[in-house]
Amino acid sequence: MTTVATTSRVELLTSGSWTSVCDWEQLTPGRGVAVLLPDGTQAAVFRDHADRLYAVANRDPFTGAYVLSRGLVGSSADGRVYVASPLLKQRFDLATGECLDDETVRIPVHAARLGEV
Template sequence: MKAPTRWDAVCTVDDLVPESGIAVWTEDGPVAVFYLPHRLPALFAISHHDPISGANVLARGITGDLKGEPVVASPLYKQHFSLRTGRCLEDESVQVKRYPVLLDGGRVRLEVPCEQRQTSAA
């Protein structure tokens, strides 16, 4: 069974920078949102946390294309992460979380897990 999710507005289309990423905060942690206007889809979202360096830096990476795969290169150690799958191209055992993303009017929305609250029986 899939955990419950919701679509949170995290920024506006005016906040986006073409061919680049921005960092946004979600209840699931920091997320990097990338806008590649010459691609379909044009929006991608992955974790902002680089698992190799341990720093929140992926939104500051350089976007590009490796053999047709849209990627971001980590600004610290230069590993490439697929914007479609989150997999590291240099080490397939490493992966970052990918988030479904959509444009809703002028808002960018991410599908993020809902916080599950436990209720106590009285």
């Protein structure tokens, strides 16, 4: 497990610079949060049970709804961490954005890191 300082901020790479989006402590393992980025788009930020950080687009490409942050986090038999859309249940690999149920579909992935306050 990763040891994280209590003052860590989650940062996403947007338009060539790092943007703080929330406190690390606000992320519950296995759950996501939606964040609004400076360009008006939304991202879904996740912390898995191994304290790894992921960020993907919040928009479900199958329905157009901004709901992926409310999806269930799980892992496939081969160890890929995914979020399952709360609407139609398609699963998206949190590291690559690939849809595990339809290889022709992919969601954007955001670079994420922990920064100090």
